[in-house]
């Protein structure tokens with residue numbers, strides 16, 4: 001059985017994952033408006049990834065006979081459609097999420113909650129990937145230069161990204177199986 005502290009903290013993380021999903025969906029909309037449909041695609045795939053992250057925690061609470069809470073999600077603040085600034089925002093946000101996941105892991109360890117610890121370690125690994133993806137895009141922008149030709153190429157490249165998570169991620173096997 002999970003402690004109330006752990007359940008509350010997982011519910012906070014569900015909210016943060018759903019905020020992440022909305023943030024990337026909003027960024028995707030801004031890129032579509034400026035014609036960068038490949039970049040918009042990459043961000044929309046990221047939206048699906050984030051909903052998968054949220055749902056994995058949601059299912060874990062269900063598996064543990066605890067109650068997931070679907071709370072109010074803050075509206076994402078997007079101040080620019082500029083591509084480099086957008087990916088700087090993505091990286092900054094992912095670093096925030098990494099910190100949040102680390103906090104959750106530390107709580108699980110302090111509570112000797114080994115099942116939650118196992119689950120959260122999956123997210124620790126996932127965050128390495130999340131930060132790496134944003135860093136690589138920023139490095140490519142640095143290498144190619146932040147000009148229209150470079151952005152055109154990056155737009156084509158990011159347009160190739162496809163969703164690799166299960167299509168129906170609401171129906172996962174027990175969440176402790178990463």
Ligand code: OFO
Pocket residue numbers: 016017020049050053094097127130
């Ligand atoms: Fe982008 O990793 Fe979840 O939030």
